[in-house]
Amino acid sequence: MRNNAAAIIICLAVLSIGTAWATPVQFSGNNHWYEAVYVPGGITWYDARAKAESSGYYLATATSEVENQFIFSLINDPKYWVNGYGFSPLIHSFGPWLGGYSVGDVTKPESWRWVTGETWAFTKWGTGEPNLQNEIAIQYFGNGLWNDRQPTWNNLYPNFGGYTVGYIMEKDALVSIPEPGTLILLGAALALIGLFLIKRRNNSELRPLAVTSK
């Protein structure tokens, strides 16, 4: 009975991982897959980049107007935004991180890179952006009103996680091979189910003998 319960629990664990695979959303413009990640406590750009890469993704790269609009549609929800104070106008809405960063003077286009190495061409800077030199990472940014979510960009200090409660991940294709952790779980589940079936078969073979011996 204990084995039975354990097998069911492991099967459920495998199933729950299976449904996590269904989360990414595909964009018909380039067939890439995207997933918005909500981090309630806030996250730095560096941690967001590392988490995306460890999940088999990269931080999303908005390399065209349509792709930028699509990515924005995934996070156009108050939960992904932080209202805060900044420069004039004083109230801003700070959105999730994107995969763009600067290696030089932030006001010069040639300083900016995508984490994928894609060509830096399309930009969607908000009014007056990019500005401050130590702000070398890109987030979505509504410049003006409370809860003013916009598909425009702000450059922000990358270690400042207080105004970013999420990031968007992108990958070119869904990989059909399960991740190593999933394979181990799947193997364990199959082994346990196998043991359970063997045990049950043995029990059923023994049971008639036990009955006849009475």
Ligand SMILES: [Ca+2]
């Ligand atoms: Ca992209």
